[in-house]
Amino acid sequence: MSAIQTAQLMDGTGLAKRVVEEAAARAGEISRRAGTSPCLATVLVGEDPASVTYVRMKRARSAKAGIRSRQIGLPATTTTAELVDSLTALSDDPDVHGILLQHPCGPHIDERAAFEAIAPEKDVDGVTMRSFAAMSFGLPGFVSCTPGGIMRLLDAYDVDLAGKHAVVVGRSAILGKPAGMLLLAEDATVTYCHSRTADLPGIVREADVVVAAVGRPRLIRGEDIKPGAVVIDAGYNRGNVGDVDFDTAVTRARLITPVPGGVGPMTIAVLLAQTVEAAANQLGIPHR
Amino acid sequence: MSAIQTAQLMDGTGLAKRVVEEAAARAGEISRRAGTSPCLATVLVGEDPASVTYVRMKRARSAKAGIRSRQIGLPATTTTAELVDSLTALSDDPDVHGILLQHPCGPHIDERAAFEAIAPEKDVDGVTMRSFAAMSFGLPGFVSCTPGGIMRLLDAYDVDLAGKHAVVVGRSAILGKPAGMLLLAEDATVTYCHSRTADLPGIVREADVVVAAVGRPRLIRGEDIKPGAVVIDAGYNRGNVGDVDFDTAVTRARLITPVPGGVGPMTIAVLLAQTVEAAANQLGIPHR
Structure with a gap:
């Protein structure tokens, strides 16, 4: 028996498969009706x-x-x-x-x-200004696919976000910014960090949930992960390396996404699910 | 001589006056041309x-x-x-x-x-979804007036935001959320706090810049203000009381907005400035 406590892995591959299966079933229903x-x-x-x-x-x-x-x-x-x-x-x-x-x-x-x-009704990749504002204001609309996938992963693993401190590292228009807005909508306290942040390690150490979305290999050190934190690594760098130093982080986190097989597969799954939803809306096929 | 160091007051009344004077001069020019x-x-x-x-x-x-x-x-x-x-x-x-x-x-x-x-070109109050996204993405457009006024105050007092930790307390669509996005665009590290935040005092204690935008009298305790911090109080409650306990905060902050006379006057000033700018755009009067 190992003396090192290891985090539970968040299985994006498995969840994405279920999301796509649901989308496929719904696509079949739309096609029939x-x-x-x-x-x-x-x-x-x-x-x-x-x-x-x-x-x-x-x-x-x-x-x-x-x-x-x-x-x-x-x-x-x-x-x-x-x-x-x-x-x-x-x-x-x-x-x-x-x-x-x-x-x-x-x-x-x-x-x-x-x-x-x-x-807007065809923006299944969630890239328009309107979709961003809808995400930010909690209004109906399609979400950016990777942040949407992150939220589905957190939900699938029953991560309660209310009142928790979520630290988003990265502030791109399609990943960091919308991810923060979706976490805020779930009542997390949200901090946006980025390349100009003065003390990234100090802020990461306070995080109950870390979302790494910056594309710099192992930028986030495993020893800065708070014991019991949830770590979402949306970074994807050469050599299948994420933005988080996985080997150390996995010994401290409660839940962590592997790279690959964590966030990655969720992006396409959300794209497909939203495409099916868009078709249902436009063809007037209400949900069962 | 008092033993208590007091913050410099950020004079919103004076700055608003200058902003309105500039807008009036420009309005006169538009009218003539x-x-x-x-x-x-x-x-x-x-x-x-x-x-x-x-x-x-x-x-x-x-x-x-x-x-x-x-x-x-x-x-x-x-x-x-x-x-x-x-x-x-x-x-x-x-x-x-x-x-x-x-x-x-x-x-x-x-x-x-x-x-x-x-x-969008007439949204001088910055309330549309498009305006919010433009603020968030650093694109041209009109800003929400109160957050816009806050940014002008910070600029007028030469507050360098890059890399600083800005804590926004409040997440409304017209105040807290856009204020955070504008601060992020200036390279601040931005934390959104709100009613569900678990440890508001602990987060405020880390802030280089505090923006209080929640409308709860003296929610933010003066003793939690980090010495040397910049305190922007956009709260306005019965009895001319802000969201920050001013009397204690003023002994710790480097810069602080009074209530009233701080953020308040800036809101209308930005509204007028943006109205004049909208007119210039629509009437094809380029800036001198």
Whole structure:
């Protein structure tokens, strides 16, 4: 028997599988009742190999869940105006229920302008300003997929957030900022840390819940994890390394996500679940 | 000589006066160059005495700054749909440059639906979802007036926020949440506290900057203010009492806003400044 207490691993792979199975069942029901299956449009500018791989993976998972996908591949020379036109056309197309713009799109594209061309009811990736505000104000809408996946993991492991101190490391528009807003909506006390934070270790040591979302390998030291804390590592760096020093953190935390197999698989699962929900809303298929 | 070190007071009355003078000068320039002066529409539902007073004050200050106001008084029985229609008409009216919906509007009104009927370019009170997201993402747009006033105060007193720990007590959509986002944009480490926070005094004790925005008299004890901290009290309670125990806090802080005369006057000043800016944008009068 080991003398070292180890945390329970939060099984994102298993939870994602259940989320996708539910989405698939619902997609089947929609298909039977509406005569058409949910459709996700994936928009890719250029041929960045990592982006091509991500889109291919999302399309393959969609297909397995009974979600059609429509692939829009635009040349690397596409302008912001052309991309906005393409997204506007998809927003207006009644046969498309969800829209995913694979990003980053490249430095010549105004990504914010592109995102804003996505109709809110089709924003299944949760990237529009309206979706962010809805997350922040607790209003109906689609959430950013990775923060949404984090919240589902916390819920699946019965983590009570009310009054707890949640520390979010990272403040990107699609991950850190919305994650903090969703935690705040669950009544956590939320601290946003980032590259300019003066004493990151000192703040992490106070955290009941740590969400690492910055993309810097092992930025968060295991010895700074408070004993019994919940550690969500949304970082994904070269060599399957997260933002948290897992080997030490696992000896102190109560719950921790592995990398890979923690947050990662949840992102696509939430994308698929939201696509199915969008289709149900647009096709007028109420929940059973 | 007193043995007690006292903080410098942050003079919101004086700063607001300067902001309004600048707005008035700019309003005069707009009037000369465009042949029409900036116009703020104030919309009031019902006759709540406090709301009537606020609107009257905003109109009087507007007039002194060379801003016309158009008063829309709607009966207390107005429905959300009627209010939305009224706000939509003002959004479409080229003679109106800014729109202020005095709130709260009463329990039978869906305030969010009403706010969203305000065109973003006329949202000089910074209440729309788009304005909130713009504040959060550092994009152009109008800010919520009270948080905007707080940021101007911090700037006027040369408070360097980068890397500092700012604690925001309160999480309302028009005050606490946007204040935190604006502080984060200035590279502060930001903690949101609220009624469910487990150890508010413990977190306040770590704060380099405290923003109290909750409306509970003397919720924040003076002895919890870290020596040398900056204290912004946006609370305003009966009897001219803020959310911070001023008498003790002033012996520990480096800078502190009095109540009244601190944050309060800044709110209207920012409203007027943003109305003039909106008019300049809509009338095509570039800044000198």
